Structure formats: structure tokens, C-alpha cells
Amino acid sequence: MNVTLIVADAPTASYAAVFTSNAFCGAPVTLGRRRMHEGLPLQALCINNKVSNVCAAGDGVADAETVCSAVAAALDLPGGSSSVLPSSTGVIGWKLPVDAMVKAVPDAVGDLQRDSLLPAAKGIMTTDRYPKLRSVEACGGRLVGIAKGAGMIEPNMATMLSFILTDLDVPRSELQRMLAAAADSSFNCMSVDADQSTSDTLVCISSATTPLKASRDQEALAEFEGALRQLCEELSGDVARNGEGTSHVIRVRVSGSPTREIARGVGKAVVNSPLFKTAVAGNDPNVGRLVGAVGSYLGRAAPELELGGVSMRLGGRTIFKQGSFDLDSEAEAELSAHLKQALITGEGGVSLPYPPHERCVEVEVELGNGDEAITVVGSDLTREYVDINADYRS
Amino acid sequence: MNVTLIVADAPTASYAAVFTSNAFCGAPVTLGRRRMHEGLPLQALCINNKVSNVCAAGDGVADAETVCSAVAAALDLPGGSSSVLPSSTGVIGWKLPVDAMVKAVPDAVGDLQRDSLLPAAKGIMTTDRYPKLRSVEACGGRLVGIAKGAGMIEPNMATMLSFILTDLDVPRSELQRMLAAAADSSFNCMSVDADQSTSDTLVCISSATTPLKASRDQEALAEFEGALRQLCEELSGDVARNGEGTSHVIRVRVSGSPTREIARGVGKAVVNSPLFKTAVAGNDPNVGRLVGAVGSYLGRAAPELELGGVSMRLGGRTIFKQGSFDLDSEAEAELSAHLKQALITGEGGVSLPYPPHERCVEVEVELGNGDEAITVVGSDLTREYVDINADYRS
Numbered sequence: 047m048n049v050t051l052i053v054a055d056a057p058t059a060s061y062a063a064v065f066t067s068n069a070f071c072g073a074p075v076t077l078g079r080r081r082m083h084e085g086l087p088l089q090a091l092c093i094n095n096k097v098s099n100v101c102a103a104g105d106g107v108a109d110a111e112t113v114c115s116a117v118a119a120a121l122d123l124p125g126g127s128s129s130v131l132p133s134s135t136g137v138i139g140w141k142l143p144v145d146a147m148v149k150a151v152p153d154a155v156g157d158l159q160r161d162s163l164l165p166a167a168k169g170i171m172t173t174d175r176y177p178k179l180r181s182v183e184a185c186g187g188r189l190v191g192i193a194k195g196a197g198m199i200e201p202n203m204a205t206m207l208s209f210i211l212t213d214l215d216v217p218r219s220e221l222q223r224m225l226a227a228a229a230d231s232s233f234n235c236m237s238v239d240a241d242q243s244t245s246d247t248l249v250c251i252s253s254a255t256t257p258l259k260a261s262r263d264q265e266a267l268a269e270f271e272g273a274l275r276q277l278c279e280e281l282s283g284d285v286a287r288n289g290e291g292t293s294h295v296i297r298v299r300v301s302g303s304p305t306r307e308i309a310r311g312v313g314k315a316v317v318n319s320p321l322f323k324t325a326v327a328g329n330d331p332n333v334g335r336l337v338g339a340v341g342s343y344l345g346r347a348a349p350e351l352e353l354g355g356v357s358m359r360l361g362g363r364t365i366f367k368q369g370s371f372d373l374d375s376e377a378e379a380e381l382s383a384h385l386k387q388a389l390i391t392g393e394g395g396v397s398l399p400y401p402p403h404e405r406c407v408e409v410e411v412e413l414g415n416g417d418e419a420i421t422v423v424g425s426d427l428t429r430e431y432v433d434i435n436a437d438y439r440s
Numbered sequence: 441m442n443v444t445l446i447v448a449d450a451p452t453a454s455y456a457a458v459f460t461s462n463a464f465c466g467a468p469v470t471l472g473r474r475r476m477h478e479g480l481p482l483q484a485l486c487i488n489n490k491v492s493n494v495c496a497a498g499d500g501v502a503d504a505e506t507v508c509s510a511v512a513a514a515l516d517l518p519g520g521s522s523s524v525l526p527s528s529t530g531v532i533g534w535k536l537p538v539d540a541m542v543k544a545v546p547d548a549v550g551d552l553q554r555d556s557l558l559p560a561a562k563g564i565m566t567t568d569r570y571p572k573l574r575s576v577e578a579c580g581g582r583l584v585g586i587a588k589g590a591g592m593i594e595p596n597m598a599t600m601l602s603f604i605l606t607d608l609d610v611p612r613s614e615l616q617r618m619l620a621a622a623a624d625s626s627f628n629c630m631s632v633d634a635d636q637s638t639s640d641t642l643v644c645i646s647s648a649t650t651p652l653k654a655s656r657d658q659e660a661l662a663e664f665e666g667a668l669r670q671l672c673e674e675l676s677g678d679v680a681r682n683g684e685g686t687s688h689v690i691r692v693r694v695s696g697s698p699t700r701e702i703a704r705g706v707g708k709a710v711v712n713s714p715l716f717k718t719a720v721a722g723n724d725p726n727v728g729r730l731v732g733a734v735g736s737y738l739g740r741a742a743p744e745l746e747l748g749g750v751s752m753r754l755g756g757r758t759i760f761k762q763g764s765f766d767l768d769s770e771a772e773a774e775l776s777a778h779l780k781q782a783l784i785t786g787e788g789g790v791s792l793p794y795p796p797h798e799r800c801v802e803v804e805v806e807l808g809n810g811d812e813a814i815t816v817v818g819s820d821l822t823r824e825y826v827d828i829n830a831d832y833r834s
Contacts, residue, residue, distance in 0.1 A: 066739070067736075067739040067740060067743065068732065068735040068736050068739045069734075069735040069736075069738035069739035069742075069743065069745070069747060070731050070732065070734070070735030070738075070739075070747070070763075071735070071739075098728075100728065100731075100732075101728070101731055101760065101763060101764050101765055102764060102765065103764050103765060103766070103767075104764070106764075137726075137728055138728025138729065138731060138732055139727060139728040139731070139765040139767065140728075239714040239715060240634075240712070240713075240714060241713050241714055241715045241729070241732065241733065241736070242732070242736035242739075242740075243732065244731075244732050244735060244736075318634070319634075319635050320633040320634060320635055320714075320821075320825075320829070321633060321635045321829055324825070324826050324829035324830050325829065325830065325832070327826065327830050328829070328830025328831045330830065330831055330832070332531075332832060333533060334492075334494065334495070334531055334532025334533040334534075335532065335635070337464050337494075337495055337532060337533065337638075338462065338464065338494075338532055338635065338636070338637070338638050339635065340463075340464070341462040341463040341464030341465070341638060342462050342463075342635070342636035342638075344463035344464075345460070345461040345462045345463035345464075345465075345636075346461060346636075348463075349461065349463065351463070353463060353464070366495065369464075369495060370495050370496060370497050370498070371495055371496065371497060371533040372497070373497075373533065427714075427826060428826060429823045429826045429827065431714075431718070431826075432718050432721065432821060432822060432823045432825075432826060433823065434718075435714070435715055435718035435719065435722070436718050436719065436721050436722025436724065437722045437724055438719070438724070438726060
């Protein structure tokens with residue numbers, strides 16, 4: 047187990063967070079919601095892996111508070127334990143190892159440094175194969191973020207855990223709105239395995255030491271919001287690339303939709319279809335399964351939609367239009383080649399510690415029924431996913 | 441490719457059918473709906489495997505009609521092609537091999553016999569490992585049914601194809617209502633892989649040669665309906681046991697629900713959770729994933745539900761109540777033993793051609809919020825599922 051600390055020089059009122067909508071959420075999520083509601087200044091994030099502190103026997107919230115208190119005491123924080131936000135990830139149902147964590151706090155404090163977030167990005171990993179760290183400059187300041195998560199990933203707001211730090215001074219209410227919107231078009235458009243975590247937490251915390259530079263406030267806020275969205279999209283892309291057993295990332299662009307929710311539903315239906323996912327894993331352009339998945343969702347969610355204008359592309363090539371497929375052996379060969387060039391594993395299918403490139407399996411679905419569009423990112427389904435998850439706790 | 445025929449001695453007006461709700465349904469489904477709407481007497485079912493006749497180039501409905509005409513001509517049916525109901529299963533997007541099918545009709549006619557449905561149950565198989573055939577006696581007559589399906593199984597009415605024959609004379613409108621209700625509590629409560637087929641079809645056809653025996657009509661109808669439901673439940677259980685790569689069948693009993701739809705949603709969330717499915721495949725009682733899946737569904741579909749009364753059992757043992765787990769190493773050992781005794785594969789995990797027993801992984805979820813209950817059946821997720829589906833078309 048790792049205990050990772052992220053600490054600001056001073057308490058800050060500039061922070062925002064969104065959490066899982068899982069009904070059996072973790073104790074750190076319950077406590078995090080309480081911190082957001084109380085709105086006291088925050089100064090530290092305390093994150094552990096291995097044990098998620100979800101539905102454990104005893105009082106998980108009290109356990110998390112005990113660890114927060116130990117952190118506040120060790121750092122002599124003026125705001126005390128209520129200025130510490132806890133996050134936990136790992137096995138569901140196990141009790142938080144409070145004593146071991148409290149003992150680990152002095153070492154975690156000793157490891158604090160100003161040079162890099164990389165040790166924190168590494169410290170929060172579980173089955174992740176590589177640390178996820180991204181940075182964007184905006185408005186004369188910077189946003190830097192880390193994320194963890196590789197399985198139990200279909201965030202209904204965020205990946206298991208993601209933390210974004212910035213120096214830019216953004217009003218708290220604006221920050222909360224922007225973070226929720228950025229989550230909606232990034233983490234909430236991503237799925238590794240359709241299993242929503244009980245611990246999903248996305249936090250943005252600002253030292254508020256750099257004023258926004260721009261000719262007008264609204265322009266600066268828009269620039270900051272664009273940077274925040276970019277960072278979230280890059281981090282969620284990293285999470286998909288790093289999915290458990292992932293050998294292809296699938297990117298689905300859905301356009302021409304009457305609503306954003308239908309567009310998201312179509313994209314999710316594609317990236318969550320076990321049959322399409324396994325076909326992609328086998329470099330088999332079995333596009334019948336793509337149409338099957340889209341039709342299954344539309345038949346359920348929008349049965350009255352006129353489908354004559356639906357078309358689909360794979361790797362930029364039209365494969366389906368006006369109700370039927372447009373394929374021949376030459377097209378099949380091209381589609382296979384597209385799947386093969388998007389493989390992110392090494393020789394012999396071996397998972398690499400770092401992804402060699404950011405190419406995706408590109409799917410486009412045009413619904414011909416409106417102006418809404420969305421991009422959803424997902425993973426294929428491999429033997430390695432099954433192997434990892436058949437004995438995750440051992 | 442097999443062409444399988446099921447033929448009644450005379451045209452009958454006593455039949456019913458329910459079909460997939462997939463928006464891109466197959467041409468045989470379109471034609472089947474037309475036959476139901478027209479209501480002309482039926483006399484024959486013509487079923488092929490390998491090619492599903494879904495979204496193929498050209499006119500799939502005309503292709504299916506051509507085959508029906510060939511069948512009607514070869515059998516000299518008084519009702520002609522409109523008394524033949526076609527069904528197709530197999531790869532999506534490929535054109536029906538009409539010429540090959542028409543050529544195969546005389547042999548299929550030559551193979552007709554009165555002894556057994558087993559050759560038909562075998563003839564309609566694709567990746568099925570064994571033929572599925574069940575029989576129930578009721579009301580002085582008999583119902584016998586066959587089914588096919590092993591993957592792309594989350595029927596939104598029925599498994600890919602299932603055909604039920606009876607001699608009992610039931611009014612057509614009653615039969616349609618009963619068949620829809622039986623599908624709702626059997627095939628619609630089952631999922632192998634959450635991928636809904638484009639071809640789902642459940643047909644019940646009666647020769648209407650045996651009047652219902654019972655003291656009163658209502659009693660006889662109720663007895664018949666019970667037998668029909670039992671047959672559908674047995675067949676859908678067979679489909680789950682025979683799921684692609686399935687090594688455990690998971691049976692989830694959800695009770696105490698405010699509505700039937702929430703109960704079904706909870707059950708489906710459990711059997712469709714890749715993480716719970718892989719844990720079961722590994723005989724790992726990782727019940728945190730069970731709670732994660734239930735909470736994910738409830739957080740989305742019924743966020744206002746009071747959860748203090750929720751309890752869960754695995755293999756008859758309570759594992760979760762009043763918001764936390766109730767586990768120790770002895771309980772873990774018992775749960776592992778339960779998972780191992782429910783394995784339906786042979787030595788070394790090898791898939792058997794026939795299931796050795798009908799034991800299931802037994803999950804019970806009590807929601808403590810009402811009186812509705814439902815049973816959902818599903819499969820685990822194994823390496824074999826991935827292997828089968830990474831190169832299904834080759």
C-alpha cells in the first residue's frame with residue numbers, strides 16, 4: 047500500500063470536485079462530499095491504493111477522518127483534518143488499514159518535493175501499467191493533472207481518481223461548473239469495461255497565486271475552461287490506453303444526433319459491446335457487431351428514430367449506409383490493416399509499460415437526425431483482461 | 441450452412457411470435473412481423489444458420505421470400521410462401537446464400553420425420569455446444585421447444601431463435617399474450633454477454649388438434665400458460681449454460697423491489713458486470729464487485745432509494761447487510777467452495793459438449809423496498825469467450 051500526499055503551501059478556497067454516482071460509494075467519497083458542502087479551505091490531498099474503504103465493516107468515514115487527522119498533525123496544517131481531502135482506491139469491502147497508514151504518514155511527508163508530480167502519479171497506481179501525468183499552459187499559468195485507473199472504468203463523472211492542480215485564481219463556483227462540464231465530455235465519455243467504480247473522484251485544486259491574464263475576465267475564463275477540458279480529455283484518453291488488458295483503444299465519434307445523451311448512448315453501446323470489443327482484439331473488422339450494438343441501443347432508447355440517414359465508418363472508410371453494408375474483400379483488407387496499425391501492444395501481444403503511440407481504432411457513426419455530436423473512448427476486450435480479473439485479489 | 445424445416449400437417453391459425461427490438465433487425469424479422477400482421481395460416485418454419493440476413497447488400501426481404509417460395513413449392517403447401525415463416529442466424533451483414541438454400545430445400549424436405557425434434561435442434565446450432573430441446577405435458581397435450589444461441593445474447597424478448605410446438609388448441613390472441621409474458625420472465629431475464637441480437641425470434645405454433653382438457657376454460661388456459669412459462673425458462677437456462685465460453689451459470693434472485701423493472705435492472709447489472717463475471721470465472725468470491733455493480737445501477741436508475749435494508753447473499757450465505765460486508769476467512773472459503781461446485785466445465789477447464797449438471801452460482805439481492813421479485817440468469821466471462829469471438833468469422 048502507498049500513501050501519497052499532495053500539499054499546497056497555504057489553505058485555499060479555490061477547489062472543486064465531482065464524485066461517483068454509485069449508490070454504494072466509498073467512505074472517502076462521503077467525506078469528500080461533506081468537505082465540498084462545508085466549503086472550508088483545503089490544503090492537502092491524501093490518497094492510498096490497494097484498499098478502497100467501500101462498505102467495509104466498521105465506520106469507514108471515521109477511519110478516513112483518523113488518517114486525515116494524522117496528516118494534518120504531521121504537517122501542522124492550520125485548518126486541521128477538515129483541510130485534508132482523502133481518496134482511496136483498491137479492493138472493495140476491505141477495512142482501511144488505518145494503523146499502517148498513520149505509520150506511513152511521516153515518510154509520505156518526508157517525500158514531499160516541489161519538482162514533479164510524477165512520484166504522486168506513480169504512488170496512486172494499482173493495476174495501471176504506467177503513471178498518467180499531463181500538463182497544459184493557459185492564461186499565464188499552468189494546469190497539471192494525474193489520474194489512476196485501469197479497470198472498473200465507466201465513470202459516471204470521473205475515473206477512479208484524478209487530481210488536477212493549478213496556480214490560476216478561478217472563482218470557486220466557476221471552477222465547479224467548469225470541472226463538471228470537463229468531466230462530462232472526457233471521463234464521462236470513456237469506458238474500459240462498463241463497470242462503474244464506487245470511488246470515482248475528480249478534484250481540481252488551485253493555489254490561486256496567479257491571477258488570470260487576459261484582456262477581459264470572460265475571455266480568460268473561457269481560455270482556462272478550454273485548457274481544463276483538454277487536460278481532462280488527455281487524462282481520460284490515457285486511462286483508456288492503459289485499460290486492463292487493453293490492446294486497442296476505440297474512439298467513437300457520434301454525430302447527427304437529436305440529443306447529447308443519445309449520442310453518448312450510441313458511443314457507449316459500441317465501446318461496451320463485448321462482441322465488438324473481442325473482434326477488435328482479434329483485428330477482425332466484424333462490423334456486423336458494430337451495427338448490432340448501435341441498433342440494440344437505438345431500438346431501446348429511441349425506437350421512433352428514422353434510420354435511413356444512418357451511416358458508419360471505420361478507419362475513415364464508409365462501411366454502412368442506407369440500411370446496408372458497403373463492403374468487399376479489398377475494403378475488408380483495409381479495415382484489418384487499420385485495426386492492426388492501432389495495436390498498442392508489443393511483439394507477440396505483450397503489454398508495454400508505456401503506450402508506443404496514441405493511435406486509435408476510429409469509428410464514426412452519423413445518425414442523420416440532428417446536430418449533437420460527442421466522442422466516446424473505450425478499450426477492446428482481451429484474454430489478458432480476463433486473466434487480470436479472474437484473480438485480482440490474490 | 442444448414443436449412444432446417446419444421447412443417448405442420450395442415451395450415452394453422454394458432455401461432456404467436458415475439459421478435460428482437462434491435463433497430464437494425466434482420467430481414468426475416470421484418471418478414472415475420474409482416475406474417476404476424478397479416479394473420480394468414482402458417483404451416484412451415486424454415487431456419488438457416490451461418491448467415492443472419494441482416495443489413496446485407498440488396499433486398500434481404502426478397503431473398504427470404506424466395507426461399508419461402510421454394511419451400512412452399514417443394515411441399516406443395518396450400519397457403520403458398522406466406523404460410524412459411526423464415527428465420528436466419530449467423531454473421532451479420534452477409535447476403536443470404538439464396539441459390540444454395542433453394543438447392544438445399546429438397547434434401548431438407550426429404551429429411552422430414554415425425555419421431556423427434558432433435559435433428560432440428562441440432563440443425564439450427566452455430567457456436568452452441570449442444571442442442572437445446574425441452575418438453576412439458578399439460579392439459580392433456582404436450583409442448584416441445586428448441587432453441588439456439590450462445591453469444592450475442594441479451595434478448596430483449598427472446599434468444600436468437602426459439603421454436604415451440606404444441607398440439608393444444610389455444611386461441612391465437614391468448615397465445616400471443618402468454619408467449620410475450622413467458623418471454624418476459626425467461627428469455628428477457630437472461631444475458632450471456634449483454635449484446636442484443638438483431639435476429640431474436642421466439643415462435644410458438646400449434647397444430648390445434650387437441651382441445652384443452654380441464655373442468656373450466658380459465659383453468660386450462662392457466663395450466664397451459666404455466667407449462668409454456670416453464671418451457672421457456674428451461675430453454676433460456678439451457679442457453680445460458682451453453683453460453684460462449686461459459687464455465688459458470690450465475691442465477692440472481694432479486695426481491696424486495698419497488699418495481700419489476702428495477703428488479704430486472706439489478707439482476708442484469710450483476711450478470712453483465714465484466715468484473716463480477718471474471719471473478720466468478722476465477723472462482724474468486726470478489727463480492728465487492730457484486731456490490732459495486734448493484735450500486736452502479738441503483739445510483740443511476742433509482743438514486744432516491746433508501747438502501748439501509750439492502751442485503752446480499754452468495755451461495756445462501758449473507759455477505760452484505762446494513763451497508764457493510766459480513767465476511768471472514770471461513771466465509772471466504774465457503775464462498776470459494778460454492779463457486780467451484782457450480783463449475784460446469786470438465787477437467788482442466790475444458791468445455792463439455794453437454795452440461796454435467798444444472799447447478800448455478802446463486803446470488804440473492806434483497807432490496808427491502810417493495811414486493812416485486814425476479815430471477816435473472818447469466819454467464820461468467822472466460823478466456824474462451826474472448827478466443828471464440830476474436831476470430832468468429834474465420
